[in-house]
Amino acid sequence: xxxxxxxxxxxxxxxxxxxxxxxxxxxxxxxxxxxxxxxxxxxxxxxxxxxxxxxxxxxxxxxxxxxxxxxxxxxxxxxxxxxxxxxxxxxxxxxxxxxxxxxxxxxxxxxxxxxxxxxxxxxxxxxxxxxxxxxxxxxxxxxxxxxxxxxxxxxxxxxxx
Amino acid sequence: xxxxxxxxxxxxxxxxxxxxxxxxxxxxxxxxxxxxxxxxxxxxxxxxxxxxxxxxxxxxxxxxxxxxxxxxxxxxxxxxxxxxxxxxxxxxxxxxxxxxxxxxxxxxxxxxxxxxxxxxxxxxxxxxxxxxxxxxxxxxxxxxxxxxxxxxxxxxxxxxx
DNA sequence: TATTGTTATACTCTATAACTATA
DNA sequence: TATAGTTATAGAGTATAACAATA
Numbered sequence: 001x002x003x004x005x006x007x008x009x010x011x012x013x014x015x016x017x018x019x020x021x022x023x024x025x026x027x028x029x030x031x032x033x034x035x036x037x038x039x040x041x042x043x044x045x046x047x048x049x050x051x052x053x054x055x056x057x058x059x060x061x062x063x064x065x066x067x068x069x070x071x072x073x074x075x076x077x078x079x080x081x082x083x084x085x086x087x088x089x090x091x092x093x094x095x096x097x098x099x100x101x102x103x104x105x106x107x108x109x110x111x112x113x114x115x116x117x118x119x120x121x122x123x124x125x126x127x128x129x130x131x132x133x134x135x136x137x138x139x140x141x142x143x144x145x146x147x148x149x150x151x152x153x154x155x156x157x158x159x160x161x
Numbered sequence: 162x163x164x165x166x167x168x169x170x171x172x173x174x175x176x177x178x179x180x181x182x183x184x185x186x187x188x189x190x191x192x193x194x195x196x197x198x199x200x201x202x203x204x205x206x207x208x209x210x211x212x213x214x215x216x217x218x219x220x221x222x223x224x225x226x227x228x229x230x231x232x233x234x235x236x237x238x239x240x241x242x243x244x245x246x247x248x249x250x251x252x253x254x255x256x257x258x259x260x261x262x263x264x265x266x267x268x269x270x271x272x273x274x275x276x277x278x279x280x281x282x283x284x285x286x287x288x289x290x291x292x293x294x295x296x297x298x299x300x301x302x303x304x305x306x307x308x309x310x311x312x313x314x315x316x317x318x319x320x321x322x
Numbered sequence: 323t324a325t326t327g328t329t330a331t332a333c334t335c336t337a338t339a340a341c342t343a344t345a
Numbered sequence: 346t347a348t349a350g351t352t353a354t355a356g357a358g359t360a361t362a363a364c365a366a367t368a
Binding site: 053054055065066068069070073089090091092093 | 325326327328329330
Binding site: 197252 | 339343345
């Protein structure tokens, strides 16, 4: 249990707490839109990086194959995605976003942006500047997390969603 | 209600995307500890801000009262928290962290910190400095979200389609 | 045999509505 | 009546194990 030295103990501790709270808050915000976080995430991925097979989608989303099967089933029943079996390999199922799915995605994005804008307006100019200044660093941080978990598969996520 | 212009369009858009990806990543990280995100969040809150009544805890955690009742029941059955009815008002139930709960919290925290430290080490010194510099602003942002949601509950939802 | 996907089962987590107990 | 908490019910979301269909 020897406490190996941290690069910056204060930063890391506060950052950890911050992220915990942030996740908590964003979850409730996300729930507002009538579309669940899981659906939003998968739909966003499909919209950004084109059609996926179920197994691929499960992998990049970090869930099990059965979980993705069910998630896709729910999304399909709501008209957000379409399933299609390709000619080549009849075991596979390709999942793609429908027009309705794209509409929903866009609405959600607009809502989130409006919400964040409200929050950011509540801060002082210096606070906003500090966040803007840290944005590239935070983006690199997230990309790093992606690489760690996604292995070799999806570093190309400029998900502008 | 309908802001035709955003305070800082680039900041808000990138920030929104960043948070979406961040949540996605942290969800899988959180699962590592054998303790669920909901339990971790509530337990952490109890450990930081002392005993809470069920209703208070539900409010600050942003979930319904029944959800918190059940969450507390699960945590109690695992020995993480203790429930106690005070003398004054026998309707109330105060929830507090047990020693075992604190142990679990500490282990989880250590794991998360190690993970984040790894990530932060992967950045340059300037990136770390930028994040450290933005921490107070981000903390204020999260606190604001708390106030917004704790105040009016969910009556003031934005129309979403 | 290996793969792709599904079904079966069980658990966590959540919300709303209806309820009990206390104030 | 009002408040604190619980129970009832329903549904989303998840995982592991077992299965079917295709390769």
